[in-house]
Amino acid sequence: MRHFLQQHRNWILRGIGPAACVLLALPCKADAKRSPDSCSARAITFDGDWRFQRGDQDGAEQPGYTDAAWQTVATPHDWAIAGPFDAANPSRGQGAFAPMGVGWYRKHFSLPLGCGTHAVVQFDGVMANSTVWINGHQLGHRPSGYSSFRYDMTEWLHKDAGADNVIAVRADNAQQPSSRFYQGAGIYRHVHLFVLPAMHITGWSTVVRTTALSADSATLTVEAGTHNEADRPVVARARITLLDPDGRVAAQAFAGDSTPVPVGGSPVLSATLTVAHPQRWDLAHPALYRARFDLLDGDRVIQMEEVPFGIRDAHFEAATGFWLNGRNLKIKGVALHSDVGALGVAAPLSLWEHRLRAMQSMGVNAIRTAHNVVAPEFLDLCDRLGLLVLDEYFDVWTVAKNPFDYHLYFRDWYLRDTRDGVRRDRNHPSIIAWSAGNEIHDTPHPEIALPILKSLVEEYHRADPTRPVTQALFRPNVSHDYQDGLADLLDVVGQNYRPNEILAAHADKPSRKILGTENIHDRATWLAVRDNPPYSGMFVWAGTDYLGESRRWPLIGDSEGLFDRTDWPKPDALEHESWWAEHPVVHVVRRIAPQPLAPTDPGYEAEQYRPRQVVFADWSPRDRSPHTEAVEVYSNCASVSLLLNGKMLETPKPLPADAAPRTWSVPFAPGTLTARCVDTAGTLDTLRTANVPARLRLTLETPPPGTGFDQVAIVRVTVVDRNGTPVPEAALPLHFSVEGAATLLATDNADNVYSGPFPQPDRATLDGRAVAFVRRSAATGRARLLVQASGLPVAVLNLGALGPH
Numbered sequence: 046m047r048h049f050l051q052q053h054r055n056w057i058l059r060g061i062g063p064a065a066c067v068l069l070a071l072p073c074k075a076d077a078k079r080s081p082d083s084c085s086a087r088a089i090t091f092d093g094d095w096r097f098q099r100g101d102q103d104g105a106e107q108p109g110y111t112d113a114a115w116q117t118v119a120t121p122h123d124w125a126i127a128g129p130f131d132a133a134n135p136s137r138g139q140g141a142f143a144p145m146g147v148g149w150y151r152k153h154f155s156l157p158l159g160c161g162t163h164a165v166v167q168f169d170g171v172m173a174n175s176t177v178w179i180n181g182h183q184l185g186h187r188p189s190g191y192s193s194f195r196y197d198m199t200e201w202l203h204k205d206a207g208a209d210n211v212i213a214v215r216a217d218n219a220q221q222p223s224s225r226f227y228q229g230a231g232i233y234r235h236v237h238l239f240v241l242p243a244m245h246i247t248g249w250s251t252v253v254r255t256t257a258l259s260a261d262s263a264t265l266t267v268e269a270g271t272h273n274e275a276d277r278p279v280v281a282r283a284r285i286t287l288l289d290p291d292g293r294v295a296a297q298a299f300a301g302d303s304t305p306v307p308v309g310g311s312p313v314l315s316a317t318l319t320v321a322h323p324q325r326w327d328l329a330h331p332a333l334y335r336a337r338f339d340l341l342d343g344d345r346v347i348q349m350e351e352v353p354f355g356i357r358d359a360h361f362e363a364a365t366g367f368w369l370n371g372r373n374l375k376i377k378g379v380a381l382h383s384d385v386g387a388l389g390v391a392a393p394l395s396l397w398e399h400r401l402r403a404m405q406s407m408g409v410n411a412i413r414t415a416h417n418v419v420a421p422e423f424l425d426l427c428d429r430l431g432l433l434v435l436d437e438y439f440d441v442w443t444v445a446k447n448p449f450d451y452h453l454y455f456r457d458w459y460l461r462d463t464r465d466g467v468r469r470d471r472n473h474p475s476i477i478a479w480s481a482g483n484e485i486h487d488t489p490h491p492e493i494a495l496p497i498l499k500s501l502v503e504e505y506h507r508a509d510p511t512r513p514v515t516q517a518l519f520r521p522n523v524s525h526d527y528q529d530g531l532a533d534l535l536d537v538v539g540q541n542y543r544p545n546e547i548l549a550a551h552a553d554k555p556s557r558k559i560l561g562t563e564n565i566h567d568r569a570t571w572l573a574v575r576d577n578p579p580y581s582g583m584f585v586w587a588g589t590d591y592l593g594e595s596r597r598w599p600l601i602g603d604s605e606g607l608f609d610r611t612d613w614p615k616p617d618a619l620e621h622e623s624w625w626a627e628h629p630v631v632h633v634v635r636r637i638a639p640q641p642l643a644p645t646d647p648g649y650e651a652e653q654y655r656p657r658q659v660v661f662a663d664w665s666p667r668d669r670s671p672h673t674e675a676v677e678v679y680s681n682c683a684s685v686s687l688l689l690n691g692k693m694l695e696t697p698k699p700l701p702a703d704a705a706p707r708t709w710s711v712p713f714a715p716g717t718l719t720a721r722c723v724d725t726a727g728t729l730d731t732l733r734t735a736n737v738p739a740r741l742r743l744t745l746e747t748p749p750p751g752t753g754f755d756q757v758a759i760v761r762v763t764v765v766d767r768n769g770t771p772v773p774e775a776a777l778p779l780h781f782s783v784e785g786a787a788t789l790l791a792t793d794n795a796d797n798v799y800s801g802p803f804p805q806p807d808r809a810t811l812d813g814r815a816v817a818f819v820r821r822s823a824a825t826g827r828a829r830l831l832v833q834a835s836g837l838p839v840a841v842l843n844l845g846a847l848g849p850h
Contacts, residue, residue: 087161087239087240088237088238088239088240089156089237089238089239089240090237090238091120091152091154091166091236091237091238092119092120092121092235092236092754093119094117094119094152094153094154095117095118095119095120095122095150095151095152095232096112096115096116096117096118096150096151096152097115097116097117097118097122097124097148097149097150097231098112098115098116098148098149099124099146099147099148099149100146100147100148100149101147101149101215102149105149105151105213105215106176106178106181106183106213106215107181107213108180108181108209108210108211110151110211110213112151115149115151118150119754120150120232120233120234120235120236120391121232121233121234121235121391121392121754122150122231122232122233122391123172123229123230123231123233123388123389123390123391124148124230124231125143125144125145125227125229125230125231125389126143126229126387126388126389126390126391126803127802127803127804128143128144128802128803129144129802130142130143130144130601130799130802131144132598132599134221135221135222136221136222136223137221137222138593138594138595138596138597138598138600138601139222139224139225139226139447139593139594139595140221140222140223140224140226140227140228140593141226141227141592141593141595141601141602142595142598142599142601142799143227143230143592143601144230145218145219145221145223145228145230146217146218146219146230147215147216147217147219148215148216148217148230148231149213149214149215149216150213150214150216150231150232151211151212151213151214152211152212153209153210153211154209154210154212155206155207155208155209155210156202156204156210156238156240157204157205157206157207157208158199158202158204158240161240161241161242162199162241162242162243162274162275163197163199163240163241163242163243163245163274164197164198164199164202164238164239164240164241165195165196165197165198165199165238165239165241165248166179166184166195166196166198166212166236166237166238166239167193167194167195167236167237167238167239167248168193168194168195168214168232168234168236169193169234169235169236169237169420169421170190170191170192170193170232170233170234170418170420171187171190171214171216171231171232171233171234172190172191172216172218172228172229172230172231172233172390173188173189173190173216173217173218173223173228174186174187174188174190174216174217174218175187175190175214175215175216175217176214176215177196177212177213177214178212178213178214179196179198179201179202179210179211179212179213180201180202180203180210180211181201181211182200182201184196184197184198187458188451188453188454188458189417189418189451189454189458189462190216190218190228190229190233191383191417191418191419191462192418192462192465192466193234193418193421193465193466193469194465195248198212214232216230216231216232218230220448220449221449222447222448222449222450223447223448223449223450224440224447224450224593225440225446225447225450225593225594226382226384226591226592226593226594226603227382227384227389227390227591227592227593227602228383228390228593229383229384229389229390229391231391233389233390233391234391234420235420235422241348242340242342242347242348243273243274243275243276243279244271244272244273244274244275244279244281244306244340244342244347245271245272245274245340245347245348246269246270246271246338246340246348246350247269247270247271247272247311249465249468249469250268250269250270250271250313250468251267251268251269251336251338251350251352251472252267252268252269252352252468252471252472253265253266253267253336253352253354253472254266254267254511255356255357255358255511256317258323258325258356258357258358260322261321261322262319262320262321262322262323263319263320263323263356264317264318264319265287265296265317265318265319265320265356266315266316266317266318267285267287267298267300267315267316267318267336267338268300268313268314268315268316269283269313269314269315269338269350270311270312270313271283271306271311271312271313271314271340272309272310272311273306273307273308273309273310273311274308274309275308276308277308278305278306278307278308278310279305279306279342280301280303280304280305280306280342280343281301281306281312281314281340282299282300282301282302282303282314282340282341283299283300283301283314283316283338283339283340283341284297284298284299284338284339284341284346285297285298285299285300285316285318285336285337285338285339286336286337286339287318287320287334287335287336287337288334288335288336288337289320289324289334290324290332290333290334295320295321295334296318296319296320297318298316298317298318299316300314300315300316301314320334320356323356324356325355325356325357325358325370326355326356326357326428326431326474327357327369327370327431328369328410328431328432328433329431330431331355331428331429331430331431331474331475332355332356333353333354333355333428333429333474334353334354334355334356335351335352335353335354336351336352336354337349337350337351338350338351338352352472353425353428353472354472354473354474355428355473355474355475356474357369357370357474358370358371359433359477360513361478361513361536361537361558361560361581362558363551363555363556363557363558363559363579364555364578364579365578365579366558366578366579366580366581366582367477367560367581367582369433373578374410375574375575375581375582376410376411376433376560376581376582376583376584377408377409377410377411377582377583377625378409378410378411378412378413378433378435378582378583378584378585379404379409379411379412379413379584379585379587379588379589379607380412380413380415380563380584380585380586380587380588381400381412381413381414381415381587381588381589381591382415382587382591382592382593383414383417383419383420384591384592384593385397385400386589386590386591386592386610386611386793386795386803387610387790387791387792387793387803387816387818388757388790388791388803388818389592389803392420392423393754393755393756393757394422394423394426394755395747395748395755395756395757395758395759396757396759396818397422397423397426398426398430398747399612399746399747399759400588400589400608400612401426401427401430401432402430403608403612403614404432404588404608405430405432406622406626407607407614407618407619407621407622407625407626408621408622408624408625408626408627409432409588409625410431410432410433410625411432411433411434411435411477411582411584412427412432412433412434412435412588413434413435413437413480413562413563413584414434414435414436414437415437415483415563415587416437416438416439416440416482416483416517417437417438417439417440418436418438418462418466418470419436421469421470422755424436424470424473424475424476425473427473427475428473428474428475431475432475433475433477434473434475434476434477435476435477435478435480435515435560435562435584436466436470436476436478436479436480437479437480437482437483437517438462438463438466438479438480438481438482439451439455439459439481439482439483439485440482440483440484441455441482441485441486442455442459442482442485442486442487442493442494442497443455443456443487443493443497444485444486444487444490444493445486446486459497459501460500460501460504463501463504463505463508464504464507464508467479467504467505467508467509468508471508471509471511471512476512477512478512478513478514478515478536478537478560479505479509479512479513479514479515480514480515480516480517480539480562481498481501481502481505481514481515481516481535482501482516482517483516483517483519483541483562483563484517484518484519484541485516485519488518488519488521488524488526488531489523489524489525491525491529491530491531494531495529495530495531495534498516498531498534498535499534501514502514502534502535502536513535513536513537513558514535514536514537515535515536515537515538515539515560515562516535516539516562517539517540517541517562517563518531518532518538518539518540518541518562519540519541520543521540521546521550522543522546527550527553532550532557533554533557536558537558537559537560537581538550538551538557538558538559538560539559539560539561539562540559540560540561540562541561541562541563541564541586542563542564542565544561544564544569544570544573544574544580544583545573547559547561547580548573548577548579548580551579551580555579558579558581559579559580559581560580560581560582560583561574561580561581561582561583561584562584563584563586564583564584564585564586565585565586566585566607566617566621568620568624568703568704568705570583571583571621571624571704572703572704575624575704585607585621586605587603587605587606587607588606588607588608589606589607589608589609589610589612590602590603590604590605590606590608590609590610590795590797591603591606591610592610595797598799599798599799600797600798600799601797601798601799602797603797604797607621609795610793610795610797611759611761611793611794611795611814611816612746612759613761613795613814616632616634616660616661616662617660619632619634619662619679620632620679620706622679623679623680623681623704623706624681624704626681629681629682629722629725629728630679630680630681630682630728631678631679631680631682631685631720631721631722631728631729631730632662632678632679632680632720632730633662633676633677633678633687633718633719633720633730633731633732634660634661634662634676634677634678634679635660635661635663635664635666635674635675635676635677636659636660636661636675636676636677637659637661637675638659660677661773662732663732663735663771663773664716664717664718664732664733664734665732665734665735665770665772665773665774666713667774668713669713669715671712671713672712672713673710673711673712673713674710674711674712674713675708675709675710675711676708676709676710676711676718677706677707677708678698678706678707678708678709678720679706680700680707680720680722681700682700682722682723682724682725682728683699683700683722683723683724684697684698684699684700684722684723684724685697685698685700685707685720685721685722685723686698686720686721686723687709687711687718687719687720687721688717688718688719688720688721689711689714689716689717689718689719690714690716690717691717694709694711695709697723715734716733716734717731717732717733717734718731718732718733719731719732733768733770734770735765735766735770735771735772735773736766736767736768736770736772737766737772738764738765738766738772738775738777738834738837739765739766739767739837740765740767740837740838740840741762741763741764741765741779741832741834741837741838741840742762742763742764742765742769742840743760743761743762743830743832743840743841743842744760744761744763745758745759745760745842745844745845746758746759746760746761747759749821749844749845750787750819750820750821750828750844751820751821751824752820752821752822752823752824756820756821757790757818757819757820758818758819758820758844759816759817759818760816760817760818760819760830760842761814761815761816762779762810762814762815762816762817762832762840763813763814764777764810764813764814764834771813771814772813773812773813774812774813775810775812775813776809776810776811777809777810777834777835777837778807778808778809778834778835779792779807779808779809779810779815779832779833779834780806780807780832780833780834781806781807781808781817781830781831781832782806782830782831782833783819783828783829783830783831784827784828784829784831785826785827785828785829786821786822786823786824786825786826786827786828787819787820787821787822787828787829787830787844788819788820788821788822789806789817789818789819789830790804790818790819790820791803791804791817791818792804792805792806792807792808792815792816792817792818793808793815793816793818794808794809794810794811794814794815794816795811795814795816796811817830817832819844821844827843828843828844828845829841829842829843829844830842830844
């Protein structure tokens with residue numbers, strides 16, 4: 046376990062990545078001789094200084110409404126995560142028993158357009174049923190809480206210097222339950238404001254496509270839509286520059302001609318460019334290029350967009366599975382929901398990086414976004430880290446899973462939400478396929494499901510012809526998806542669970558490309574993927590524990606993750622690392638006899654009712670009297686030895702062909718149990734018998750905290766004995782506090798039994814561990830975290846200098 050935990054502690058943020066498509070600010074000097082539409086665009090941060098109030102507020106959309114008593118917040122803001130969680134909350138276990146309802150936001154701002162002419166506001170996500178007003182005028186309404194959307198506010202803005210503008214947002218998820226899992230509440234993602242010239246690039250229209258690729262060169266097409274809202278025809282030209290991963294110019298071309306664009310015209314400007322000796326985006330080398338699109342008025346740049354992209358070849362083959370850059374590899378994936386535990390769905394990027402690096406350390410190379418459009422910065426992060434993404438959009442179509450879920454809006458909005466999501470995200474090299482839905486309950490009704498799926502696949506292909514479309518089919522042999530033609534509308538057939546069924550579907554029709562879109566943790570599933578070339582890969586349900594999908598109070602979350610809610614690896618993660626990782630792996634655990642499961646439908650409901658914990662990564666059993674412990678070693682090493690207090694137990698054991706753990710029956714004796722790779726010097730895992738708690742060990746698992754939203758630090762508290770050995774069953778009440786320029790945001794111990802609001806400073810350890818989430822309140826000055834437990838010394842951690850921006 047040493048390698049795994051060392052990796053878990055030592056990740057370093059490489060800096061927070063940009064949004065997928067960033068509108069960059071350019072200098073604009075006042076010049077009476079220059080036309081208004083020859084001035085550069087501006088991007089304005091729009092996350093700060095919002096006013097927030099829970100509950101409906103009559104007249105709050107009107108600019109003259111008094112909001113002085115409202116709470117001042119910054120977005121992203123998930124107001125539901127603060128609780129109180131309660132059995133009586135109508136979200137029920139599906140929504141983690143969290144409070145839901147109506148929330149109002151208002152923001153006052155002054156925006157002289159200056160030499161710009163148009164102002165567009167973009168919301169990356171509002172949960173849910175959002176309506177937006179500017180100065181009392183309704184801009185629009187979006188039911189989905191996951192879709193990003195943009196509104197042009199220009200016509201209703203007060204444009205004079207110092208004039209007060211008021212944007213108001215009503216977010217309503219009061220009708221519950223509306224989801225099978227925790228969804229949060231409010232403006233929980235970033236908000237952006239763009240000031241544009243009259244002739245401008247239209248939103249989410251810039252796209253880069255690789256049309257030919259070899260070791261010597263890559264041919265790319267870059268295009269963007271434009272729109273002329275000036276009062277006269279305007280010549281639209283663009284300079285397109287490709288920058289390599291080191292920032293050097295790799296290619297440049299011009300697009301457009303001298304023909305003026307009429308008022309209201311929307312030409313698409315495109316160019317074909319060639320990059321010599323391209324660096325391919327790959328798992329171990331996630332090389333990112335940038336396409337800079339300069340919109341020109343004469344020789345003046347009036348707007349610039351930069352789009353990160355990657356050059357790579359990713360595709361599926363029916364006979365051999367998934368290929369990346371000429372290399373046949375297995376997709377070793379996990380499914381992840383949108384919450385990060387104690388901070389809900391308003392998720393700082395540092396926490397996502399912490400989580401994704403935890404996944405990578407155990408050999409994960411792919412993420413399935415379960416089951417909705419994710420934040421754009423999440424995809425930026427996957428691009429940077431070299432993770433493949435199966436990007437999934439819907440958990441329901443027209444047949445409900447909950448009374449008030451998206452099925453109420455699907456027919457009116459599904460094509461718009463699909464189109465907006467794909468256009469926003471299609472430049473991410475991490476995305477290898479789109480998923481049109483998860484376990485959709487329409488499929489038993491082919492007269493409903495087939496036309497919908499056909500229209501969805503067409504919409505995906507229209508917005509992005511370069512990627513395949515799949516779907517997470519659920520019990521397709523029951524709903525006859527393989528017989529009625531539904532499965533064969535998909536470019537890649539995806540199925541949840543039951544690997545033998547999808548292999549049989551491929552055998553029946555060898556032209557089918559197949560993928561396990563959701564799978565249990567067991568070894569049989571992995572062997573089905575490993576040993577069958579057509580089976581492209583799998584996505585384990587789930588990567589981490591998550592909030593919601595609880596069957597009863599006081600459980601507020603689901604415990605099916607390979608990792609717990611704080612990103613601590615469970616024994617299943619250790620075993621998967623021995624199957625999936627490319628580095629030498631050895632982990633030693635002990636196993637007790639499990640309680641039998643009641644008979645359930647295999648492959649699905651069984652995962653919802655897990656047995657009690659039976660595998661423990663420690664050598665500290667409750668019973669210290671003489672007895673025999675069943676010991677397992679998870680390892681990819683050719684030969685493994687086991688030593689107790691320095692004495693070898695039996696002869697070294699070879700690697701089983703079926704990836705089974707190597708087992709020993711060990712007479713318990715206090716001390717040190719060590720598993721060692723015989724063929725790889727220095728690869729070992731050691732467990733020590735713990736004594737009584739003596740102190741608290743604090744470990745900063747991320748870079749030091751900063752002041753920005755995305756710069757939250759995670760500090761793990763571990764109860765240890767006098768020798769520094771973790772005490773696995775310690776359940777000690779802790780009190781957290783900070784001194785100096787820092788804020789304690791939340792505490793957690795990964796317990797799915799509710800034990801109080803996450804923002805509270807008091808939290809007991811579970812299995813000897815707990816975590817704190819901290820952000821700096823000022824860029825300078827001392828910042829310390831203090832943790833107290835009765836009878837133990839106070840533990841203090843200096844939070845260090847300002848973290849990276």
